[in-house]
Amino acid sequence: MQQFVNTLINGASLGSIYSLMALAMILVWRSTRVVNFAQAGQAVLSTYVGLEIHRITHSYPLTLIIAIIFGALFGALVDLLLVRPLMHRVGDGPIAAVAPVIVTLGLLSAIQGFVGLIWGGEYRSFPAALSQNGFKVGLTRIPFSPFDLFILFTTLLVMLAFAYIFQRSGLGLAMRAAAFEPEVARLAGVRVARVRTIGWAFAGGAGALAGALITPTTLLAPNSLDLLLVFGFTAAVLGGLESLVGGVVGGFLLGIGLALVVTYLGSSFTFITAFVVLIAVLLLRPRGLIGQRSVRNA
Amino acid sequence: MLSIVGLTTDHGHVRALENVSFEVPAGSLTAVIGANGAGKTTLLRTLTGLTKPTSGSAHWHSHDLLSLSTEEGVRHGVAHVPEGRSVVSELTVAENLQLGALWRGKDPDVQIAREEVLSLFPRLRERLSQRADTLSGGERQMLAIARALIARPDLLLLDEPSLGLAPLVVEQIFQTLDRLRKQTGLTVVLVEQNAISALEIADNAVLLSLGKIVISGSASLIAQDTELRHAYLGY
Amino acid sequence: MRERFALNWLRIPSGMRRALLLVLVGWGLLLISDRISEFRVYQGASVATYFVAIVSIVLLTGYSGQVSLGHGALLAIGGYSAALVMQNLHWPFWIAFFAAVFVAALVGALLGVAAARLSGPYLAGTTLAFAVGLPSLANQFSFLGGEQGLPFDIGVAPSRFGENFSPYKWLFWISALFALFAVWLAANLLRGRYGRIWRAVRSDETAAALSGVNVARSKVLAFTVSAGFAGLAGALLCATVSLVTPGGFPLSLSFAILTGAVIGGVRSLVGAVIGAFTLVILPMVADAIAQGASDAVSTNLPAVLTGVLLIATIVISPGGIAESLSHLGRKIALRRQKRI
Numbered sequence: 001m002q003q004f005v006n007t008l009i010n011g012a013s014l015g016s017i018y019s020l021m022a023l024a025m026i027l028v029w030r031s032t033r034v035v036n037f038a039q040a041g042q043a044v045l046s047t048y049v050g051l052e053i054h055r056i057t058h059s060y061p062l063t064l065i066i067a068i069i070f071g072a073l074f075g076a077l078v079d080l081l082l083v084r085p086l087m088h089r090v091g092d093g094p095i096a097a098v099a100p101v102i103v104t105l106g107l108l109s110a111i112q113g114f115v116g117l118i119w120g121g122e123y124r125s126f127p128a129a130l131s132q133n134g135f136k137v138g139l140t141r142i143p144f145s146p147f148d149l150f151i152l153f154t155t156l157l158v159m160l161a162f163a164y165i166f167q168r169s170g171l172g173l174a175m176r177a178a179a180f181e182p183e184v185a186r187l188a189g190v191r192v193a194r195v196r197t198i199g200w201a202f203a204g205g206a207g208a209l210a211g212a213l214i215t216p217t218t219l220l221a222p223n224s225l226d227l228l229l230v231f232g233f234t235a236a237v238l239g240g241l242e243s244l245v246g247g248v249v250g251g252f253l254l255g256i257g258l259a260l261v262v263t264y265l266g267s268s269f270t271f272i273t274a275f276v277v278l279i280a281v282l283l284l285r286p287r288g289l290i291g292q293r294s295v296r297n298a
Numbered sequence: 299m300l301s302i303v304g305l306t307t308d309h310g311h312v313r314a315l316e317n318v319s320f321e322v323p324a325g326s327l328t329a330v331i332g333a334n335g336a337g338k339t340t341l342l343r344t345l346t347g348l349t350k351p352t353s354g355s356a357h358w359h360s361h362d363l364l365s366l367s368t369e370e371g372v373r374h375g376v377a378h379v380p381e382g383r384s385v386v387s388e389l390t391v392a393e394n395l396q397l398g399a400l401w402r403g404k405d406p407d408v409q410i411a412r413e414e415v416l417s418l419f420p421r422l423r424e425r426l427s428q429r430a431d432t433l434s435g436g437e438r439q440m441l442a443i444a445r446a447l448i449a450r451p452d453l454l455l456l457d458e459p460s461l462g463l464a465p466l467v468v469e470q471i472f473q474t475l476d477r478l479r480k481q482t483g484l485t486v487v488l489v490e491q492n493a494i495s496a497l498e499i500a501d502n503a504v505l506l507s508l509g510k511i512v513i514s515g516s517a518s519l520i521a522q523d524t525e526l527r528h529a530y531l532g533y
Numbered sequence: 534m535r536e537r538f539a540l541n542w543l544r545i546p547s548g549m550r551r552a553l554l555l556v557l558v559g560w561g562l563l564l565i566s567d568r569i570s571e572f573r574v575y576q577g578a579s580v581a582t583y584f585v586a587i588v589s590i591v592l593l594t595g596y597s598g599q600v601s602l603g604h605g606a607l608l609a610i611g612g613y614s615a616a617l618v619m620q621n622l623h624w625p626f627w628i629a630f631f632a633a634v635f636v637a638a639l640v641g642a643l644l645g646v647a648a649a650r651l652s653g654p655y656l657a658g659t660t661l662a663f664a665v666g667l668p669s670l671a672n673q674f675s676f677l678g679g680e681q682g683l684p685f686d687i688g689v690a691p692s693r694f695g696e697n698f699s700p701y702k703w704l705f706w707i708s709a710l711f712a713l714f715a716v717w718l719a720a721n722l723l724r725g726r727y728g729r730i731w732r733a734v735r736s737d738e739t740a741a742a743l744s745g746v747n748v749a750r751s752k753v754l755a756f757t758v759s760a761g762f763a764g765l766a767g768a769l770l771c772a773t774v775s776l777v778t779p780g781g782f783p784l785s786l787s788f789a790i791l792t793g794a795v796i797g798g799v800r801s802l803v804g805a806v807i808g809a810f811t812l813v814i815l816p817m818v819a820d821a822i823a824q825g826a827s828d829a830v831s832t833n834l835p836a837v838l839t840g841v842l843l844i845a846t847i848v849i850s851p852g853g854i855a856e857s858l859s860h861l862g863r864k865i866a867l868r869r870q871k872r873i
Contacts, residue, residue: 035654037602037661082844089848098600099847101657102795105602106847109788110840116833170400173389177397181386183348187379188445189372189401222833226784230665233658241654268673271666278662279647282655 006142007263008256013148015255016155020210021232022239022247023162024203029241030179031199032083034100040229041111042078042204043211046071047220048119050212051126060129067212068205075204079197082107116222123224128216151213158209159248162202166244175199231258234278240288250288299324300453300485305354307337307344314340316509318354322502324452327479327486329500329517331493332530336506338489339381342455345487346371346378358453373401377451381458381489383438387431391422391441394430398445408448415444418474436467443471447478453485460492468492472499493531497521505530551720559713563706574701575773576813581708582769583793584809585715589762590794591805596723597755598735599648603660605787606667607760611637611767612777613671616683626687626772630711633768634761641760645753664787671779682778685771708769715762716802722758723802731755785836792843798853807854815839 021039028036050067054060086103130146166172177185178195186192210232211225218224235254239246254274261273281288300322307315315337322328330338343349345356347368356363361374371378385394395415399408416423419440425433430441439459446454456475460468476499479486490496497503500517507530513520520526562577569577586608593599611633618629644663648656671677687707722728730751733741742748771777793812798804819834850857 029654035658037657086848098594098653098657099851101600101602101654102791103844103847105788105791106840106843108840109785109792109836109843112785113833113836113838113840117830117837120829121832170396173393173397174400176389176393177386180388181384183380184384184386185397186348186368187346187372187377187384188397189369189449190397191369223784226665230658230662234662237655237658268670271669275662275666278659282651282659283647 002137002140002142003263006144007259009144010148011256011259012252013144013151013255014214014259015235015252016152017210017214017228017251018231018235018255019248019251020155020158020206020213021228022235022251023159023244024207024210025232025236026239026241026244026247027199027203027206029236031175031196032079032087032100034083034104035233035241036203037101037104037229038078038107038111039203039207039232040223040225041108041115042071042074043207043228044115044220044222044225045111046074046204046208047126047211047215047225048115050208051119051124051220054127060127063127064129064209064212068208071208071211072201072205075207076197076201078107078204079200083200084193084197112222119222121222123219123221126212126215126220132216147216154209154213158206162206162244171195171198231274234274237278238281238288243288246288300356300358300487302345302356303354305341305344305356306352307340307349308352309340309349314509315344315351318506318509318511320504320511320514322485322487324359324485325479325483326501327476327488327499329493329496329503330487330489330506331491331496331503332506332512333532334491335508337509338506339457340509341506342378342380342457342487342489345455346376348378348380369401372449372451375450375452376455377446377449377453378455379442379446379457379459381461383435383442385430385433385438385441385445388429390427390429391433392426394441394445395422395448398448402449407450411448411450415448418447418478419444436463436471439463439467439471443475451484453487455487455489457489458491459488460490460495468495472496475499493527494521552717555713555717559709562709571699571701574699574705578701578705578708578769578773579813580809581705581712582766582773583790583812584712584805585762585769586766586790587793587797587805587808588715588719588802589759589766590790591799591802592719592723592731592762593755593759594791594794595798595800596728596731596735597752597759598731599752599756600653600657601648601660601756601759602657602787602791603662603664603667604759604763604790605782605784606660606664607637607641607763608767608770608786608790609668609671609777609779609782610640611764612685612771612781613677613683613767614764615768616685616771616777617676619686620683626707630765630768633764635764637764637767638757638761641763642753642757644760645756648756649749649752661784661787664782664784668779668782678778680779682776682781685775685777687772687775704772707772711765711769715765719762720802727751727754785839788843789839792839794853796842796846796853798855798857800852801855804853804855811842815842 021043024039025036028034028039046067049070050063053066054063057063082103083100086100128147129150132145132147134141134143134145166176174185174190174195175198177188178190178192182192185195210228214228215224231254232251235250236247238250238253239248254277257277258270258273261269302321303319305315305318306313318337318341330341332338340349344351345363347364347366351364354364358374358376363371363376366374386397389397395412399411402408421437422441422444425437430438433441443456443459459471463471472495475486475488478484488496488500497517497520502515503517503520504514505512505520505526512530513526586604590601590604593601614636615626615629615633618624618632619626644660647659651659671682672679677683687704730741730746733744733746734748734751738748771781774781789812793808794805796811797806797808815838816835819838820831823831823834846853
């Protein structure tokens with residue numbers, strides 16, 4: 001029983017990070033209809049930037065905040081300099097359908113190469129906010145640490161902030177309208193292109209936070225966040241790729257599910273499980289586990 | 299005054315509008331009528347920047363409409379309600395209304411405009427917290443018009459508001475429109491296939507066929523021209 | 534006009550003509566391999582390997598309109614299958630190569646069944662997940678050799694080829710032979726019934742379905758065939774390094790293959806040749822640029838160049854180099870006609 005509970009809370013802390021990544025991918029997908037595979041690269045880059053900040057200032061809060069701000073700015077730049085002109089150019093060219101995907105891949109490759117070029121390929125450790133040693137319950141140490149608690153707390157805070165922005169603020173209303181009906185939004189006076197860039201910035205920030213939170217456990221290398229990208233995408237698909245709430249639920253489900261698999265079947269089954277779940281959901285419930293009434297085609 | 303001069307728009311190799319010129323005096327209602335594919339929708343889309351024109355010019359007072367982006371046009375008082383009851387289905391009625399006035403920020407007049415619009419379409423008030431996709435076709439059309447009006451435009455471009463609606467609902471919408479412009483001095487360009495209803499409330503009319511103007515002038519004169527009616531309007 | 538006359542004069546059926554052309558090309562390649570340095574011969578083998586891999590993308594993306602970001606995983610399956618067959622059954626390498634094709638095609642068929650129901654971004658994400666996860670799986674099974682992997686030995690050339698027939702040349706001959714066989718197969722396939730069906734499905738699924746094409750089946754078939762080519766490429770890739778390891782199929786390999794296809798022109802076999810050369814030349818260019826710089830620069834510069842080239846191609850010329858060349862050719866021909 002104790003082991004089961006440990007697994008659950010551990011899975012929740014991992015799952016919250018997947019949720020963040022899922023949120024990032026959903027934000028971009030909703031606003032631009034592009035699955036941004038470069039998200040892993042953007043997150044790695046901002047995490048390295050965070051590492052530099054930590055080397056200079058030795059301040060964790062500063063590290064985290066600057067990494068997030070950098071991630072957001074970089075996300076906005078990707079949209080402004082790459083995606084927006086591309087959408088204008090490609091139109092209905094010979095490979096219009098796959099062009100955005102290929103461009104985000106190109107960006108991923110370029111960023112990872114660039115990161116390796118500057119910081120080298122070896123694994124580096126990244127600071128954690130709090131101790132990563134588990135809490136003591138009675139005499140035993142459980143695999144749930146103060147840092148895990150910090151992760152849960154931070155991601156929940158971010159999600160609440162997102163929920164507030166999207167449901168209560170004018171900006172959120174504009175973002176939702178621009179995502180669902182860009183033309184109607186424009187006719188209502190919403191500057192859709194600008195709103196879209198803000199969406200990319202939010203996504204970049206969320207991805208940066210996800211990177212900074214998972215890296216103390218996984219170590220940092222140019223491609224160390226590839227797996228996070230895959231799990232984030234899986235979580236997003238679990239939630240239907242369209243709804244932010246869905247992505248969060250998908251992330252927690254995936255995190256807890258994978259933690260259970262690791263505890264009871266062994267870690268060699270993590271990936272197979274994730275992959276099977278991904279394919280099964282896509283084939284059986286393409287609208288995600290949390291079914292939505294309207295599904296839009298790409 | 300809205301003045302359009304030599305407007306030409308191409309869709310690929312198809313010429314959708316050819317050398318269209320006409321004027322809409324401020325405060326008047328002009329009906330643009332014609333069969334399917336006459337270029338009526340293209341005309342409105344070109345005026346609000348959703349479609350790029352090939353040549354020509356269009357001015358609303360001193361604003362060069364063709365150089366404004368869609369979202370800037372709204373901020374210069376030009377509202378466009380495209381065909382197909384354009385509301386955001388995923389948002390509530392209240393949110394759709396809020397969306398229309400978002401760019402006006404915290405202007406206290408927004409609340410007043412909202413009240414006015416809701417009293418114009420009282421049925422929307424009952425459904426404020428419902429999602430827009432739960433509304434009937436007529437209610438959606440009302441919401442789309444209300445969303446445009448809440449921005450207090452001085453020029454309203456309406457595309458086929460009657461499409462697919464029951465005659466009674468159409469009647470209601472047209473009456474509201476007529477009342478509205480008489481009260482506020484709003485200038486309206488009404489695109490309609492339903493020529494009879496449109497000509498009834500219009501001051502002037504423009505008859506389009508295959509992208510060209512067949513005739514433009516007083517609505518009542520065109521309505522009386524039996525030959526035109528038979529040839530282009532089918533009644 | 535003159536060319537048409539020449540071909541008519543030969544009066545050879547087109548299928549035979551293609552085969553003849555390939556034999557000529559092969560003969561040329563073999564002659565060349567005698568006259569260049571060992572290193573260039575080795576690079577030639579790499580070009581042949583990449584070529585087969587890119588052809589597999591051309592079939593899938595260029596003709597059937599499906600995206601795969603995970604072809605590296607299919608290469609891995611081919612490589613491991615061939616290695617297992619050679620190690621455990623002690624069959625000769627060329628049978629092992631066919632085993633690689635067969636097993637990869639089988640996995641491809643399974644993937645294809647799933648893929649046929651997925652649209653753009655979903656398919657991209659799923660295949661990406663496949664590419665990220667599959668190689669790490671190999672770590673966990675002892676019969677796959679774990680981190681160290683398995684040996685992959687295609688042996689040396691038979692003694693009748695002469696004393697100074699180097700292992701590299703042997704490798705090159707094998708790769709070139711398989712690549713020529715692959716291109717012959719692909720060209721026939723694309724010009725045949727299935728090529729037509731794939732093109733129809735790619736340009737308009739609904740229209741194709743209405744005219745009686747089984748869309749899902751055509752997509753699954755495309756994925757299967759493409760995976761078969763990928764399996765062959767995997768076996769060839771392992772032959773060039775005499776080893777198959779989980780680390781030999783990183784995500785960057787999948788991206789490199791896709792890059793080669795896009796840069797060359799995702800709809801043309803000629804483009805695949807250009808793409809394959811690009812992939813081999815790119816690291817050399819990077820090396821030249823990074824001369825004297827640190828290790829980090831020289832190992833990572835190719836990835837940067839790959840990414841930038843990929844983006845630049847999509848933005849500047851989405852049809853790839855092959856399409857740009859044929860546009861250029863047409864323009865020149867037109868100008869010449871005008872002058873006459």
